Amino acid sequence: MKKVLVVFGTRPEAIKMCPLIIELKKRRNLEIVVCVTGQHRQMLDQVLNVFNIIPDYDFSIMKNKQTLFDITCTILEKTKELIEKITPDIVLVHGDTTTTFAAALASFYKNVEVGHVEAGLRTYDINSPFPEEFNRRAVSLISKYHFAPTEQARNNLLNEKINNNIYITGNTAIDALSTTVRKNYVHEHLEWAKGSKLIMITAHRRENLGEPLKQMFRAIKRIILEHPDVKAIYPIHMNPIVRETAREILGNEDRIKIIEPLEVIDFHNFMNHAYLILTDSGGIQEEAPSLGKPVLVMRETTERPEGIKAGTLKLVGTDEDNIYYSFKELLINKKLYAEMAKSSNPYGDGKSSQRIADIIEHGFTDI
Template identity: 65%
Template sequence: MIEKKQSKIRVLVVFGTRPEAIKMAPIVNELKTRKSIETVVCISGQHREMLNQVLDTFEITPDYNLDIMKDQQTLFDITTAILSKVQIVLNNVKPDLVLVHGDTTTTFATALASFYLNIPIGHVEAGLRTNDVYSPFPEEFNRRSVSLISTLDFAPTETARENLISEGKNENNIWVTGNTAIDALKSTIDPNYTDENLEWVDNRRLIIVTAHRRENLGVPMVNMFKAIKRVLDENEDVCAIYPIHLNPQIRKLAYSIFRHEDRIKLIDPLDVVEFHNYMNKSYLILTDSGGIQEEAPSLGKPVLVMRETTERPEGIKAGTLKLVGIEEESIYKEFSKLLTDHDTYKKMTKLKNPYGDGTASKKIADIIELNFRNKNN
């Protein structure tokens, strides 16, 4: 049991990207309801505009902003900037626990700085593994590295917990909580939601596309886009919306392949409420993202994962996800099949989401209180 002398448990929550913010916002708001906890929020600014959208949605005002984002920033830039700037915050706040999420460079650098200062680390969404340190890059390295130094591990699934135990982690410091992404859906979905893009869909089947991973830039992403274009050309009752990442390389590729395709809308990134409701209105989703693999099954939406590996094998095993690789023919084949094989499609929509029931944030807050309950003794 961790013991301190302060009257309240001081928890510093640090995140920096849009996906992190979506998953950490429910925790922040849950922690703020606890009288025994003082919650301090620090954002790195690894993302800027996209991050601010999430903060506004969940009505979170950061106490600290490292503001590290710059044009064409590299992993070197992000890591060194966070290490130097977050040290000042850690020394000022003197937290009992630093709470980080998942596998971003913000998470890795913050955890490393906390370790250097001997501050306990709580790792949300701990234990995900592909067992290929270069896939996804650099996320697999980041999450493995944080696991080496974390104090409390909040695993979303039993599989994630078993991964941590197999690596030598103390099972008494690991809890299966579900994924906080499911918590976020509770406050964002509106059955009556619509806008001009959704009205454009009309009576057609809507496909949501996302593609942004570093390792997929170049030929793999061209393969994805060509496969999607072929399917759209062959199915007049199908249309797609692709909220394009701000990365200029991705945008250039997408516009070069889809510029003459009138049944795909290329739009700017959506805020969290918009995106969740677009998913809810969709027929199926093609993605190389991680969080969508957890969220979409709660909405009854099949997901085709355009990657060679996934750190979320529970969804594959449950049947809510299908790994389709990064080759044009394999993506084309599996995408076409879900549009024509109604039995397979229906089965994927009816399966239980293996990533939780929407109570992860409450469980995490309970665990933090439990582990610091003797701090006044």
């Protein structure tokens, strides 16, 4: 019996790891131990409830005004203690969060093998996104097994002389959609937007705080004022800086609805009803193409170039005019919109969790 410790701590990690946990628990040869760090709290718990995942351990690290130093040190120490207690054969981490880095580092220090889900994503700009680009590159050095979502991710690892135990599995984000998207979904906010072109907005990245975020919001406001057939919904991040900036620039527009963060089922279904999406997030770049939704990525770099190559994403940066004109073009150019909406999803077919579970169960041989 192989003991697998799964560690994650944020909402995006939970969305992508819960389908994998469900699949792993089906395997009779695996003992699965689930640990959450609570790097996010309320938003994390919402996702766990949706997938009916009850953690075996919860570090509950969240505290007011916590810093990267607080998160890293606390998770490092608590993961060490947990590894000593349960002696896992492998620790699975996901992506690029501080939870991912600290848990992987603790495993490395305790000489426990690390499996990295969503391995190989890169911007090659250590400050963009910050600190995620450092986290994922550091975890690649530590990991024994690399579950790469795409051929490009695999090639990134190979170019870094990481030559062993790389498996192309697709992205588990696509698996989650089969659980969350509902055919007959209804919501009062969608009723509010009925008859309009609904724009979904997410914006919260640390490197975009300040002037970049203001430019993003100003571009969105210009479009809303010019196009009466457009409404926008913005599930706002908990960060007080984001909230203050949004209130200042977008708060008085009656066709922009700023709401509290949505549970994962709601958010995925809102995306499914949207006309297009503006985001600085990572996971949305993978999810939206499966729903046939064009995405404007309000960042200077992206670790998901496959979507740009496939035509599902467009990288527009954080300059106000660039966002404004790209946004406007998608609203008025029906041919361009159709091309982006019909592009295929390069990130998976909804069977990624099954592939990863097969690999783990059968001893990391080629499947």
